Amino acid sequence: xxxxxxxxxxxxxxxxxxxxxxxxxxxPDGGAGAARRCECQKRGRAQRLLNAAGIPGRYRKCRLEGxxxxxxxxxxxxxxxxxxxxxxxxVEGFLRPDGNFTRTGLLFIGPPGVGKTHLxxxxxxxxxTTYQVAGRFVDFTSLIHQIQSSFDPKSPESKREILDPVVxxxxxxxxxLGAQKPTPWVQDILYLLINSRYNERLPTLFTTNYTLxxxxxxxxxxxxxxxxxxxxxxxxxxxPLSRRIEARLxxxxxxxxxxxxxxxxxxxxxxxxxxxxRV
Numbered sequence: 001x002x003x004x005x006x007x008x009x010x011x012x013x014x015x016x017x018x019x020x021x022x023x024x025x026x027x028p029d030g031g032a033g034a035a036r037r038c039e040c041q042k043r044g045r046a047q048r049l050l051n052a053a054g055i056p057g058r059y060r061k062c063r064l065e066g067x068x069x070x071x072x073x074x075x076x077x078x079x080x081x082x083x084x085x086x087x088x089x090x091v092e093g094f095l096r097p098d099g100n101f102t103r104t105g106l107l108f109i110g111p112p113g114v115g116k117t118h119l120x121x122x123x124x125x126x127x128x129t130t131y132q133v134a135g136r137f138v139d140f141t142s143l144i145h146q147i148q149s150s151f152d153p154k155s156p157e158s159k160r161e162i163l164d165p166v167v168x169x170x171x172x173x174x175x176x177l178g179a180q181k182p183t184p185w186v187q188d189i190l191y192l193l194i195n196s197r198y199n200e201r202l203p204t205l206f207t208t209n210y211t212l213x214x215x216x217x218x219x220x221x222x223x224x225x226x227x228x229x230x231x232x233x234x235x236x237x238x239x240p241l242s243r244r245i246e247a248r249l250x251x252x253x254x255x256x257x258x259x260x261x262x263x264x265x266x267x268x269x270x271x272x273x274x275x276x277x278r279v
Contacts, residue, residue, distance in 0.1 A: 016040040049128045055137045059121040064088055067118060079262055080115065083108070086260045087119050091126045094203075101133060101170075103201035107253060109212055110262030111238075116207040119260070120173045123205060127171060135171035141179050144186060163189075167196045170203075177208040178244030187246055198252045205257070210241040212250070212259055238263070 019025050019038035027036055067084050071077040086106065094102050106123070108116035124135050143166065150159050166172065174193070180186045197204050242250050 107257035
């Protein structure tokens with residue numbers, strides 16, 4: 001979806017008092033005057049960009065100021081507070097002193113339900129509304145399914161028509177990195193997406209349930225060590241991202257995005273659901 005395809009926001013009941021609803025304001029310049037777009041049109045553009053960003057309904061109201069950092073354990077609460085501060089600093093520093101946008105992103109790391117997507121979407125919304133940069137939200141699993149559906153001869157979209165807007169988006173949130181089974185075909189799609197954005201230095205916000213660092217393998221001996229499946233996920237601890245995507249992409253991620261770790265945080269969604277059941 002592009003910006004022009006996004007639905008326009010409803011027209012206000014009263015015309016803008018500055019431009020009278022024309023959308024342009026003439027500023028005197030000693031001659032016939034210079035026409036400039038009215039601020040009301042800029043506000044409308046920000047809303048159209050938000051409509052076109054593809055943010056799921058569940059997350060459309062996510063904002064940084066609404067992010068809950070409370071945790072029963074002090075260490076977990078400190079981690080959430082740091083993650084929120086990192087997100088706020090990223091927004092504040094998105095426009096560089098040279099007038100260009102930053103070329104790096106953030107990589108939110110942690111188990112399910114700890115607020116990774118909330119933070120990523122909140123940053124996306126803040127950047128769209130503050131800088132009016134075009135952005136997109138993409139769930140990687142949904143993207144893969146959409147591409148697979150394009151193989152149907154009756155599909156209205158081709159693989160390229162689906163991928164190009166994602167690859168070329170000035171700002172992208174790629175949610176659930178590593179969630180798909182790492183088949184060669186999935187790896188090819190992921191490499192095309194990440195490597196293209198890496199080469200163009202386009203800012204990307206990632207979320208993943210997998211750890212960035214390779215943990216030390218447990219001590220093994222005898223026959224068990226020989227039969228260890230090096231391609232399978234470990235069941236004795238968090239799975240490293242390098243088991244889900246190629247090592248060369250992990251290397252690029254380290255250059256593209258700053259890690260924001262939430263690994264010590266409790267599952268917020270599970271705690272909320274348990275509380276509802278108690279009530």
